[in-house]
Amino acid sequence: MMNRSAELLFWIGRYLERTENHTRLIDVNYHMRHELKGSADQQECVWERLVTTIGSEYSWNKSDDQLNETTALALLTFDRTNVNSIYTCIYQARSNMRALRQLLPDELWDIMNASYLWLKEQDIHNIVDQSPHLFYQRIREWLAGINGTADSAILRGQEWNFIQAGKYLERTENMLRLLQTVYSNLVQDRFSTIDQKQYNRMIILLKSVGGYEAFRKFHADDVTFEKIFEFIMLNSQFPRSVSFSLSSLETSLLAIKQHEYQLASLSDQAIDLTARVKEVLNGMKAEGDGLDLLQEMMNSCHQLDRTISENFFQEEFVEA
Structure with a gap:
């Protein structure tokens, strides 16, 4: 496969996963914002923290709006200068598909x-005047349609493998960034990670990753950050956990290596790095090692991204 095609496929997986993740975060935080009782300043803090979680603080810092x-x-949702906005992610995914x-x-x-053309006609006034929840729910539904069509119609060849590699690397980073933000906020607000008073925050966190029902099957009503941290990081059955995502990423990289013989020795670097990150994860204590571990793993993900790019997408490594 041409290196440029492989890179475009990889980023289709990343952009679609990023869109799905951000849409759920926005929808859940909007839908449950009144559960976080507090002053107007505290309500604004919810949005500030959401912007940070999604990684859009740089774009916000350039804005003069309150x-x-x-x-x-x-x-x-709509800011075309924000590389993490829903519009930008959908636009980039569509461009790569085209x-x-x-x-x-x-x-x-x-x-x-069709999804892009519909979104292109929307604006913030349409959302606010109608129903933000229904708007984001519609995006989530057609994302489910895209993922379902890809799952049922794409051959399990290199196109599929590169899309899946991008998807699961993006998912890993998203989960780590979310945990980093929530953990930092708990420390900043001087709450214990097992403080039951933070029940509403913890419910929002679980719903933000689509894991509320799955978590309850393992921990019932023991809804503490300690248990949620362990669940999102280590649960091998939950498809959005860091452990599950890294295992799926490793599977995709191994499949790429198997089919792309000329890249076999090079792809070992990416596979070995993935395995080392999994070892760090599996060696963590059940109660969690805190922000240092999350930052270490986030740095490893960034290194893994660079390694995949160097191994698979650089022109000199791939036969034309």
Whole structure:
């Protein structure tokens, strides 16, 4: 496979996963914002922390607008200068798919294109005047359609493997960043990680990763950050856990190595790094090693991203 095609496929996986993650975070935080009782300043703090969680603080710092519910939704959804906005992610995923239409099923392109054209006609006023929850729910539904079509229609060849590699690397980073933000906020607010008074925050955290029902099967009503941290980091059955995501990433990289023989020795670097990150994760204590561990793993993910790029996407490593 041409290195440019592999890179575009990899980033399709990343952009779609990023869109799905950000849409759920925005939707859940909007839907449950009144559960976090407090002053107007505290409500604004919710949006400030959401902007940080999604990684859009740089774009916000360049803006002169005051951060509130409306401006936060506009920044995270429609801002074309924000590389992490929903619009930007969908636009980039669609652009990559358009360049690779000969490699992907037509029905996948049809859903992607129709979704982009619909989103292009929307603006923040449409959301606020109608229903933000229904708006983000619609995006989540057609993302489910895209993922379902990809799952049922794409051959399990290199196109699939590169999309999955991007998807699970992005998912790993998203989960680590979310835990970092919540953990930092608990420390900043001087709450214990097992403080039952933070029940509403913990419910929002679980719903933000789609893990509320799954968590309850393992821990019932023992809803503390300590248990949630362990669940999101280590649970091998939860598809959004860091452990599950890294195992799936490793599987995709091994499949790429198996099919791309000329890259076999090079791809070992990425596979070995993934294995080392998993070893660090599996060796953590059940109660969690705190912010240092999260930062260490985030740094490893960034290194893994660079290693994958150097191994698979650099022109000199791939036969034309």
